Structure formats: structure tokens, C-alpha cells
Amino acid sequence: MEEWIGGLWDRWITQTARRDHPDAAVELKDIEKALGVIFRALGGDPGLRIAAAADQAHGARRRLLQRIAGIGQRVAHAALDHETLVLPPRLAVLPTPSLNRDLYVWLAALAASAGPALERFSQEWIVCNQFATWVTLQRYPGLESRYRRLVEAVVAERIPPEKMPDDEAAQERAVLKALFDPGSVAELPPLARAKAKTLQPVPLWLYPAPPAKNGARRIDPLPTEAEGEQAQEQSVQNKRYQAERDAPPENASPLILLFRAESLLSWAEYLRVNRALDADENPDAGRAAESLEKLTLAENDVRVASKVRFDLDLPAAAEDDLLVGPGIPLPEWDWKRRIMKPDFCRVQTMVARDSVPQPLPERLKRHARKLKNQFAALAPVRRWQKAQPEGSELDIDACVRIAADRLAGWHFSGAGAYLNHRPTERDLACLVLADLSLSTDAYANDRQKVIDVIRDSLMLFGEALSATGDAFAFYGFSSLKRSFVRFHEIKPFDRPLDTLARGRIAALKPGWYTRMGAAVRRARQLIEKQPAQRRLLLILSDGKPHDIDLYEGRYGIEDTRMALIEAREAGIKPFCVTIDREGAGYLPHLFGPAGYTIVRKPEELPDRLPLLYAQLTGNA
Incomplete structure (x- = not known):
């Protein structure tokens, strides 16, 4: 009561x-x-x-x-x-x-x-x-x-x-x-x-804005087991909290002085009580954090998780992908100082070590045949060109026009009277740059991870592009600080989409972070060498630019934006396809209001990507 x-x-x-x-x-x-x-x-x-x-x-x-x-x-x-x-x-x-x-x-x-x-x-x-x-x-x-x-x-x-x-x-x-x-x-x-x-x-x-304390910048923790997966509770919006860094207490257990040896044999230790452990998840942790005025962070080497994901450790050199060449130095834009840092990053071209040549997976063949039939309409076709100075047949309309002009007193020596059967060309090159950062290890649905969706997308997209006859290349990227930007070669422009390329697609695996500016600059160098009249840079991403050596927030976004501006000045059209639901907050600044699209359901990417390409290049 x-x-x-x-x-x-x-x-x-x-x-x-x-x-x-x-x-x-x-x-x-x-x-x-x-x-x-x-x-x-x-x-x-x-x-x-x-x-x-x-x-x-x-x-x-x-x-x-x-x-x-x-x-x-x-x-x-x-x-x-x-x-x-x-x-x-x-x-x-x-x-x-x-x-x-x-x-x-x-x-x-x-x-x-x-x-x-x-x-x-x-x-x-x-x-x-x-x-x-x-x-x-x-x-x-x-x-x-x-x-x-x-x-x-x-x-x-x-x-x-x-x-x-x-x-x-x-x-x-x-x-x-x-x-x-x-x-x-x-x-x-x-x-x-x-x-x-x-x-x-x-x-x-x-x-x-609250000032940063202790002169420390934000440091992202290592991904936990639940990162990228469906969390138990997620707030509708990410709030910006005040935070400070502090050192963990030296005395891990200040109550040790109250320990009594006779309590070791106490009957209470044998009761079947569901005691909370440090490794247990606290369902009220999110609500408790929201009620705090200030979040205090302390780095500690003590792990409280009951499971450890060993695949987050750096791979040994013998297990990592193969390096191709000594690495390519590239500049980076410092937006605060408004200067371009020359040779600040090093892009390392890599190929998959454990890739095995393989055909198109059986589960994708039916879908691939459908896409090939649809994209065959974009392939170059042979057409009759009228009023040509030379050709295989006479152009009756042109002959009548020339005869009428002569009777009227007009004479054109350069007029053509032949039909020529020539193939039309689209004259287009496309480079697909896929984000292979660690976040692609998250689950897109109950059956597939994001990296699985990317593999299927590249497989089907390659089959569709093969039907058009356009020049295309596939590359992937991730990064681990500025000195090691991993640039995975999947299918270069000068090689067909064969069993070797499909094997490299199947061997793709999540990397580390997303230093997008350096990857875009390297992709621009590759596509600039193509003699095509129109050149398209298609970027597949699942998040904003980020790395652990200050390449975060505004710095990473501005460097990527400068790299995209350089690509546009070189006559390349960049376009981004992302599954990041928060992409509308920063993508217009990078690609412009019509330079990106957000795929709400990642599993729809294999279907959306070829159709999107047809819309972008249908008038080529």
C-alpha cells in the first residue's frame, strides 16, 4: 500500500x-x-x-x-x-x-x-x-x-x-x-x-564546447565481439558526451585489508547464488552511462570479456597477403594548416596469398545470366553510318541529294555517297574501389557479413561489366597508419575477369582502418592511364574515413575531400555507394548532393550496384 x-x-x-x-x-x-x-x-x-x-x-x-x-x-x-x-x-x-x-x-x-x-x-x-x-x-x-x-x-x-x-x-x-x-x-x-x-x-x-583534458586525444578501443553486430540496446542517436582521461587506480582492490582467512570455509561460498562477475554483461550499462554528466576513460591491460577474438591481432608476415613492389609515396592534405604534406603516406599494393582460381559460384550463376542479358543492351553494336566518303554500299538518299544539288547548280566535292558498317564504342573506363576495413566483418543480416556481400557484389558486377565491353578494374583498400595503406589488386585493367580474378575476390577478408584519401589518390593514378573519354571511380564504403594516427573526424574527411577534388580536376567522376546510415551527415560534403547513394539494406547491394552503374553510364 x-x-x-x-x-x-x-x-x-x-x-x-x-x-x-x-x-x-x-x-x-x-x-x-x-x-x-x-x-x-x-x-x-x-x-x-x-x-x-x-x-x-x-x-x-x-x-x-x-x-x-x-x-x-x-x-x-x-x-x-x-x-x-x-x-x-x-x-x-x-x-x-x-x-x-x-x-x-x-x-x-x-x-x-x-x-x-x-x-x-x-x-x-x-x-x-x-x-x-x-x-x-x-x-x-x-x-x-x-x-x-x-x-x-x-x-x-x-x-x-x-x-x-x-x-x-x-x-x-x-x-x-x-x-x-x-x-x-x-x-x-x-x-x-x-x-x-x-x-x-x-x-x-x-x-x-567542453575543452579536452590532459591534452589527450580520443583513442578508439580495439573492436569487441559485439562491434558491428546487433547490440542489445542501441539509442536512436549518438550523443556527444563530455569526457576526460584518467589513470586507473594503483590499488586494484582497496578492500583487501578487510579479508578474513576464516571466510574461505564459509558456507556462504557454497550457496547456489547467481553472482555477478566482471565478465558478465550489464544490460543497464547504457542507461547508467546516459545519466553521467562526464565519462572518465582509463586505459588498462585487464580484459573483462569472457571471450577473446584472436583474429584481431596483426597477422604474421608469413600469413599476410603478398606485397607487390616497395610501396608508393603519396601526399596528404592537412586542413588545419592548409598545406599538402608531400610523400606523407605509403600505399602498398598487395595480392591475396591464399587465393585459388575458381569459377563463378553456382549460387550466383542464375543471377549473373540475368544481368548479362540486361547489360548486353549497353554493349557496342554495329550500325550503318550514312553519307560517308567511302563504304561497302551506296547511300541511296545521299546519291539522290547529290544529284538534286548538281541539277540546281550546287556542287559539294566533300559530300559522301556511301554507307559504312562500323561498331559504335562507349569509350568508358570504371575503377571500383572497395572498402575492406575491419567494420566489414560485421553481420549484414542473419546469414551474411558485410564482406560476404562485397564479394558477391564484385562477382556479379564483374559479370555485368563483361557484357558491356567497358574497361574496368577492381581494387580494395584498408590501412594501418599512414605508412601502411593496403591497396589490394583484384582485377587490373589489362586483365580479363577470369578464374584468377574470381579467386582473388573470394579471398577478400577484412583489413584494418579506412584511410580513404590515400586510396583515392592511388586509384586516380591508375584510372588516369586509361585512354577512355569518360572515367568513373566507384567507391564502395561502409563508414567514414578513419585511422588510428590522427586520421579521424574532420582531418580524415577533409583529406578525402581534397583527394576527390583532385580526381574531378583530372576528368574522373567519383561516386560513392555506402551502407552507412549516417552517411548523409558527411557524404554531401565529400561527393556533392548527387554524388552518392545510401543502400539501407546491405544485402541488396549485389542487385543495386549493376543497376546503378547502368544509370550512371547509360548515356555514354
Whole structure:
């Protein structure tokens, strides 16, 4: 009875104390694409991605009912850094959905127009936001009325200064003045009391991004057994958390001093109790992590997993693929310093060691025959060309036209009167570059891994291209730091799709990381040697560029973008086919709005790839 009454009280006090408006909530995931378009259209950095912010404790004054109910302590702030525009995952602070949606638009416009100034926050936070607001309203006067409506709605939801102590009230009046008249407040009044609360959150402003601690960068852990597979619980969006690095405690078991030897023979040790072990999975770990304000990471050599995947270790040289040549030095683009680093990477061409020549698998033959029949229409055919100066037969129409012109007094010595039977040519070369990073070891469905889907796609795609007569080549890539970019030769331009090439496709296996910029530059060198009039670089990928030696985030994306720009300047058309569902956040910056496609179901890639090629080259 007491528990039931306590549950009723908890639900009542929580609903009564809430100051947000759940019925008017707007989710970031519903308008993320539109916000990205608005942000870039208003001049925002096209290399930035939009991510959801994690809740943080604000420490501001709360209303009495909120303190009784124990709610309202945390809020998700909008922030901006050189890689990410972080926005609240859900806005329900204003009473109508249109106002909450306008608030998202305002934050995107604020970050786009005054982003560089907000990134530094060299002056006081309130001054920087006033300057950014003034710049935004001056640059886009059409936002003035929307901003005024948002200010009035936000002020109506705040605790009025009359209900605060004098020093906090002075700061609140300064914030209100800064909202109504941007640029009128030079600094915040100081707090006179030691126990004074901080400012109430201002949803119309951008907060400074949390600085990295200990000077350490983000280091990705080794893939675990569940990476790439279906996890037990996955949140709808990836949130951006504050984090810090710390050293693990030296004393692994501080309670060892309380050990009693006689407890070894205690009957309690023999009870059949399901005791939790360090290796056991915790189903509440994700929810516990979301409730933390800051995640602390510590590197330790102690493994808590009950299983170890030995295939993650580096292979011995005797078991690795065969190296071809000494390696090719290639440059890399440093977007922060705006310079090209010459000979910074080394691309190593490789061929599969354990490949065995084999025919097309029996399970793919029926599908391959269907594709060959469809793609035979793209193959060059012999056509009659009229009005030729020489040929095998007379062109009756041309002869009549020439005779009529002569009777009329017109004489054309260069007019042709023959038909010539010549084959037409498509004059097209295609290089397929497949991502063979470690993430392709994940399962695409209940039966196949991503690498299996890539193998089937290359098998069927090769059969389809053979029917067109186009020149084509297959290569794969992965990387392990800049000095070892693995470039797998599967089928070069000068070799047919034979049993040897099919054996190399069947021997493909996941590699390491995704240094895409170097792989694109090497592919450009190869396809540039082809004399074809049109050249297509088709990239199969399952994730964004990434490596473990600083080649991550914005750095890897900008280097890949520069490599693609170089390819376009060389007359090559790059196109990306990806199974990364988050690809819409960075692929438009790399390939343009029409330079990529996202395959939602990886198992559909073998069917989609040949048809996509037909669409890209049908007019060749």
C-alpha cells in the first residue's frame, strides 16, 4: 500500500513540477536533414556535422516543486566546435511545436553566421553570444520577427528576477537585457554570495564546447565481439558526451585489508547464488552511462570479456597477403594548416596469398545470366553510318541529294555517297574501389557479413561489366597508419575477369582502418592511364574515413575531400555507394548532393550496384 501511494505521489509531483511542454516537443532526428541544409545555406562550414548533445547539470536555481520532485537539474546545451554543431536531441522548452522548431532554426543560423567567433569564446560568454546574435540579425533581417517571438517565449518560461536574491537577480536582469537588446551588456554583475546559483540556461545561445583534458586525444578501443553486430540496446542517436582521461587506480582492490582467512570455509561460498562477475554483461550499462554528466576513460591491460577474438591481432608476415613492389609515396592534405604534406603516406599494393582460381559460384550463376542479358543492351553494336566518303554500299538518299544539288547548280566535292558498317564504342573506363576495413566483418543480416556481400557484389558486377565491353578494374583498400595503406589488386585493367580474378575476390577478408584519401589518390593514378573519354571511380564504403594516427573526424574527411577534388580536376567522376546510415551527415560534403547513394539494406547491394552503374553510364 505504501509503495502504491508513493508511486502515485511521485508521478503527481513530477508531472506538476515539470516546466517543459511534452505535447509541443520537436525531435532533432526529425529535422536534422533540414537543419543541415539551412546551416550550410546560411554560410555554415560544410565540413561540420550535426550531433545530439548530452544532458549536463546546470546548477541554476529551480522552482520549489522542481526541488521537491528532484527534476530540472540537467539540460542539453547547444555548442559548437571545429568538427560538430551540437544541438539538444529534443526541444520542449516552449509551449508550441512551431516555436521549438523555430528555436532549432535560430540555433543553426546563429552557428552558421557567427561560428568562427563562437568557436574561440575569447571574451566573456554573454558578450560572445550578443555579438553573434547581432551579426545574425544584421546579416539576415528576416529572422528579426522570429527572434523576437522566441525571446518573449523564453523569458516567459524563466524564473523572474523578483523571486531571486539580489546578486542573482542582477545577473538575470543583465541576461534579459542582452536578449532584448543584443550588445547592450558588457559583462555580468558579480555574485556576492558564496552559495549563489549560476545563471538559468539560455536556450537561445550557444555554449562553449567542453575543452579536452590532459591534452589527450580520443583513442578508439580495439573492436569487441559485439562491434558491428546487433547490440542489445542501441539509442536512436549518438550523443556527444563530455569526457576526460584518467589513470586507473594503483590499488586494484582497496578492500583487501578487510579479508578474513576464516571466510574461505564459509558456507556462504557454497550457496547456489547467481553472482555477478566482471565478465558478465550489464544490460543497464547504457542507461547508467546516459545519466553521467562526464565519462572518465582509463586505459588498462585487464580484459573483462569472457571471450577473446584472436583474429584481431596483426597477422604474421608469413600469413599476410603478398606485397607487390616497395610501396608508393603519396601526399596528404592537412586542413588545419592548409598545406599538402608531400610523400606523407605509403600505399602498398598487395595480392591475396591464399587465393585459388575458381569459377563463378553456382549460387550466383542464375543471377549473373540475368544481368548479362540486361547489360548486353549497353554493349557496342554495329550500325550503318550514312553519307560517308567511302563504304561497302551506296547511300541511296545521299546519291539522290547529290544529284538534286548538281541539277540546281550546287556542287559539294566533300559530300559522301556511301554507307559504312562500323561498331559504335562507349569509350568508358570504371575503377571500383572497395572498402575492406575491419567494420566489414560485421553481420549484414542473419546469414551474411558485410564482406560476404562485397564479394558477391564484385562477382556479379564483374559479370555485368563483361557484357558491356567497358574497361574496368577492381581494387580494395584498408590501412594501418599512414605508412601502411593496403591497396589490394583484384582485377587490373589489362586483365580479363577470369578464374584468377574470381579467386582473388573470394579471398577478400577484412583489413584494418579506412584511410580513404590515400586510396583515392592511388586509384586516380591508375584510372588516369586509361585512354577512355569518360572515367568513373566507384567507391564502395561502409563508414567514414578513419585511422588510428590522427586520421579521424574532420582531418580524415577533409583529406578525402581534397583527394576527390583532385580526381574531378583530372576528368574522373567519383561516386560513392555506402551502407552507412549516417552517411548523409558527411557524404554531401565529400561527393556533392548527387554524388552518392545510401543502400539501407546491405544485402541488396549485389542487385543495386549493376543497376546503378547502368544509370550512371547509360548515356555514354
